[in-house]
Amino acid sequence: MAVDLSGKRLQLLKEAVPNLSRVALLVDATTSSNDLMIKANQAAANALQITLWPVEATAPDQIDPVFSKIAEDHADAVMRVTGPMLFNERARVGAAVMAHGLPGMCVIAEEVPYGYLMSYGQDFPDFFRRAVAYADKILKGAKPADLPVEQPTKFKLVLNLRTASVLGIGFPQSLILSADEMIGA
Secondary structure: OOOOOHHHHHHHHHHHOOOOOEEEEEEEOOOOOHHHHHHHHHHHHHHOOOEEEEEEEOOHHHHHHHHHHHHHOOOOEEEEOOOHHHHHOHHHHHHHHHHOOOOEEEOOHHHHHHOOOEEEEEOHHHHHHHHHHHHHHHHOOOOHHHOOOOOOOOEEEEEEHHHHHHHOOOOOHHHHHHOOEEEOO
């Protein structure tokens, strides 16, 4: 789903930051799906007339230098895509986003309180609750191979009002009305 939602994320980010023209795509180099993510985000950026370039981080100690490079390259914003290392280092990444004054978009709502401007992606707590029902069926004798594969059906837009205030960004009414959650009020 992260690949499929690339265009929607960029569109939402552009709505929040109307003069958006240059976006750094922060990529966890330890993730195997990076090529798909980069291609999908590049296609979405082209459609929105946004310059987008991937920036890789392979270890936690690279996060600060990577953000210094992103700032030197005059990015208007940062989009962080999937990857376990960057998720695990969400506090460090969020601090770097704020230290460089960059609006940040991420995939997972639980990262937003660390300094990202916003997120759009599947509602993980909802997805985990649905996984419990799957486990229940298996424990009651259903064969896992006979159960259908489910895709997330609930997506969540989270806005960080505190970050927006620090960055001098006023969310448009359309985003506020669409938000599932607003934090930092």
